[in-house]
Amino acid sequence: MCETQPGQPAARERPAPAVYVHIPFCPSRCDYCAFATWTDRHELRSAYTDACLRHIAEVQRQPADTVYLGGGTPSQLATADLLRLLEAIDTAPAAEITVEANPEDVSPQWALAAAEAGATRISLGVQSLDAHVLRGLGRRHDPAAARSAVAAIAAAGITSYSVDLIYGGAGETDGSWRATIKGILGLEPAPTHVSAYALTVEAGTPLSRDPARHPDEDVQAARYEIADRMLADAGLEWYEISNWARLGQESRHNLNYWLQGDYLAIGAAAHGHLDGRRWWNLRTPERYIGAVERGDDPVAASEHLDPAQRAFEALELSLRTSHGVPAAALPLGEDPAFDRLVTPAPDKSDRVVLTLAGRLLANQVALRLRIPPPAVPTHGSGHSDGSGHSGHRAHLLSQIT
Numbered sequence: 525m526c527e528t529q530p531g532q533p534a535a536r537e538r539p540a541p542a543v544y545v546h547i548p549f550c551p552s553r554c555d556y557c558a559f560a561t562w563t564d565r566h567e568l569r570s571a572y573t574d575a576c577l578r579h580i581a582e583v584q585r586q587p588a589d590t591v592y593l594g595g596g597t598p599s600q601l602a603t604a605d606l607l608r609l610l611e612a613i614d615t616a617p618a619a620e621i622t623v624e625a626n627p628e629d630v631s632p633q634w635a636l637a638a639a640e641a642g643a644t645r646i647s648l649g650v651q652s653l654d655a656h657v658l659r660g661l662g663r664r665h666d667p668a669a670a671r672s673a674v675a676a677i678a679a680a681g682i683t684s685y686s687v688d689l690i691y692g693g694a695g696e697t698d699g700s701w702r703a704t705i706k707g708i709l710g711l712e713p714a715p716t717h718v719s720a721y722a723l724t725v726e727a728g729t730p731l732s733r734d735p736a737r738h739p740d741e742d743v744q745a746a747r748y749e750i751a752d753r754m755l756a757d758a759g760l761e762w763y764e765i766s767n768w769a770r771l772g773q774e775s776r777h778n779l780n781y782w783l784q785g786d787y788l789a790i791g792a793a794a795h796g797h798l799d800g801r802r803w804w805n806l807r808t809p810e811r812y813i814g815a816v817e818r819g820d821d822p823v824a825a826s827e828h829l830d831p832a833q834r835a836f837e838a839l840e841l842s843l844r845t846s847h848g849v850p851a852a853a854l855p856l857g858e859d860p861a862f863d864r865l866v867t868p869a870p871d872k873s874d875r876v877v878l879t880l881a882g883r884l885l886a887n888q889v890a891l892r893l894r895i896p897p898p899a900v901p902t903h904g905s906g907h908s909d910g911s912g913h914s915g916h917r918a919h920l921l922s923q924i925t
């Protein structure tokens with residue numbers, strides 16, 4: 525299965541791959557959702573967990589520094605399955621172990637079970653604190669569930685949690701969006717991390733068939749600016765276009781994706797990456813379970829990126845982060861309007877980062893990226909921290925091209 529590929533450095537020379545586990549069960553499908561998840565197969569959960577355990581045993585060779593249970597809705601697993609799943613994954617000391625949860629699933633008992641299983645971080649799918657907006661998104665939970673979930677997480681001793689939000693839903697106003705962010709920031713304890721995503725219309729979803737609920741791009745840009753201002757004022761700085769965190773509370777697992785790090789894919793439809801090879805597993809839980817039970821490879825397909833593709837993708841990913849890209853990777857100095865979309869990185873003279881306006885037009889900026897010529901070494905340079913920048917966030921991002 526996911527063995528070290530010919531030509532890869534020996535495993536001991538490479539950082540251990542992170543582990544992503546996909547849990548494809550949800551109690552109902554949200555109107556905007558095109559993820560690989562099912563609402564009518566909960567009877568498979570135990571067999572699915574068995575298959576994940578067997579798959580983990582076959583492919584994991586080193587303790588993981590980060591583990592992420594995503595979905596779908598991992599909090600829809602029985603707590604006994606959650607426990608044996610996390611116990612089966614070998615983790616390094618101080619590993620970051622994130623479990624996604626829907627607020628309505630997070631009872632005090634569930635939070636204690638998650639803590640006992642080793643979860644260090646919960647990612648809560650709150651989306652909005654406006655019941656009207658939640659209904660427009662096809663979400664079934666009540667805004668009050670977020671408050672009780674946060675209290676349960678804190679009581680269980682899990683000190684780090686993130687809130688997922690969606691902006692641009694039907695019925696949302698600037699005022700209700702502000703109220704949602706204010707409410708999130710007022711949770712006790714306050715979140716250490718917030719992800720805010722623009723609502724997107726995915727083909728084949730109920731939302732796609734209802735133009736009256738489609739988001740307006742200009743409205744979404746205004747909502748992004750509101751979020752960025754309010755979150756920054758509360759001490760959560762952006763470190764990726766859709767992610768804000770207190771210093772030291774960035775998602776190490778997601779940073780690994782943006783650094784083109786390696787990660788194993790466990791579960792149906794999960795995607796993995798090892799040294800330029802990407803693959804994705806069989807999409808349905810039945811086919812995934814069947815393949816693992818037979819001892820077959822559950823990989824559906826894979827692709828290999830050549831060095832030039834990897835280098836370009838590294839730029840695309842890094843552009844979206846607060847680490848930015850080398851200035852030479854963009855055609856600066858030709859168009860003042862374009863130049864205003866980036867600004868020199870505060871820590872390194874040769875890099876630029878997106879401005880707020882640039883973040884809103886990141887896709888257009890990315891279209892003009894180019895692989896810069898090799899830098900000419902200058903006397904005394906050689907490491908970014910040598911320029912006097914030594915912040916935690918820069919350290920986390922400093923490996924990005």
Ligand code: SF4
Binds near residue numbers: 550552558559596
């Ligand atoms: S909870 Fe998440 S994965 Fe499940 S249906 Fe809703 S958006 Fe999709």
